[in-house]
Amino acid sequence: MNINKYPEIHPGKKLFKRVYVAIMLWTVGKAIQVAAKVDKEVKEELAKLPDNFTLRMMVAPEKAFPLFFYAKTLPAFVVDKGLLFYGIQMILHKDKEGKIKYLGADPKGKKIDLNIVFKNIEAAWMVLSFQESTATAYMHDRFVVEGDLVHSLTFVRVLDIVEIFLLPKIIAKLAVKRYPKWAEMSPLRKFVKRVVIYIRAYTF
């Protein structure tokens, strides 16, 4: 038998989806940091998390998604503040004072308390391109949670609120479990906070 007839196959990479997922995780991470400051409901939800708590959202397997090639060339303040996306992870930290901080995409030297892991890039793509809501994705086994499930539910609720702030209704409806009625979230609050979150997330 000529075994060369059956070559070894290296399946390759999905570059577009990688970049998209990285941008989305970066945007969501920064948006949660801002929303924790400007929105009372998000603040109340995040108050339920313990202090000194670090949360990470990532795509498995970790080794297949190293930091982007330019990550090492970025100045320290850009990396620390997450001013640019440079990897397919989102790390959020709640400090002693209860402040939420986006810590970028490099887990090195950080103690992770809650790890939300998408099983593959396709699962992350489905959720972050709003083809499936977070609740449906969990039901379909698209991601696993390592850590306290109660804390992950808090995070999912925060994620839903932030998605409502960030996205137009037509898209947000696909992404969240239940879109709030007018009485629950006034359009004024929604639009004002949308502008504030976008400005603050992309500026400082």
Added chain:
Amino acid sequence: MKMHSSYDYEFLNYPKIISGKCSLENIPAELAGYDAQKPLVIVRKSLGKNGALIKKFIRAFADSMVIIGAIYDEVEDYAGISRAREAALLFKDRGCDSLIALGSGAAVDLAKAVNVLVSEKADNFSAYYEEKSISGILKPLIVVPAGLANGREASNNLIIDNREIKSDFLYPDVMVIDHRVAAGCSAADVAESAAIAFAQAFHSFVGNSGNSMVAALAHPALSYLSQYLERGMKKPQNKEASVALVNASVMASIAYANAKPGITNLLAEELARATGISSGIFMGILLPAVIDFLVKDKIKISDEFLLAAGSLDAYAAVAANERGQKGLETAKKLVGVFSRVLPVSLNELKVQKYILAEIARDAAQKSEGFFPAVDCAEILEASWEKTLTK
């Protein structure tokens, strides 16, 4: 509904099933769970020729740590030792650590055979034919079934060179059901697979009314068949129907692996062995005669069968004492659906009549006396002539 009274049963709940959208993309994560990252893929030749499908399959492994050792696409309708040895050599040469069977039937049998050869460091199966048992856990095996199934994909046996080896270690570890692989066969293939799934689910119900776990799997298998068979045969490319029918096939296969063998399956397998024709076609021919025989024999069938093979409305509309009988009528209607595209008599397949007595004897012997040879001969006789109008 009448509840089962017996809690004394055995059931091996294996393998894991992953079904639905993007299921193929879950294979790397499953392999990682077994500490494996270099599978050998065994594909049916007909599927291997479908370049687009193979491309999609490889694409599902992108952005993972998995390297595909090789894609061995020499499997046709028959799994033989020479092919198994070739694939085992490829497995060792490439340093593979797991197996994926893409497509059903012979590809799965061959993947199981290769797994025995590489895991047990064996060169042939002669010892296993003579009652040697498989000594331990084999390499991880993932099966991605296609539309044309032989009913052994999710079971604990393999047939190589027309001889059967049975062991609980032969269950695949994971079944991955994805529409990209499940859709794409002909209406006749769908009918053949449905005949096998129906026979397995039907006999799991009829012969094992005390085993609630078997019934728990046979029930959705029958429900899927009754809901999706028409649509699946009309449009074999339909995503929803193809996934539902492959699910039915997998569930029926697991239920049947835990149940007593059914008379249809025993006779069909003996006929297939004697003639070389697929057992699914024989099951389609034999089922009407088997159901008639059961009706004549006034066999008691669980009420739940009507609920599974019919619908909630049909179940509610029938008096409790008539549900068994009505269930058999519903079964016959369902058999009529796939019989439309399959041959309807043994005569039509040009099976020699003189072999029927021997087939009946062998099937009776295999059932360890559970089905007398006279009954088997009666069913074969009834299936000889045309039993259904197309």
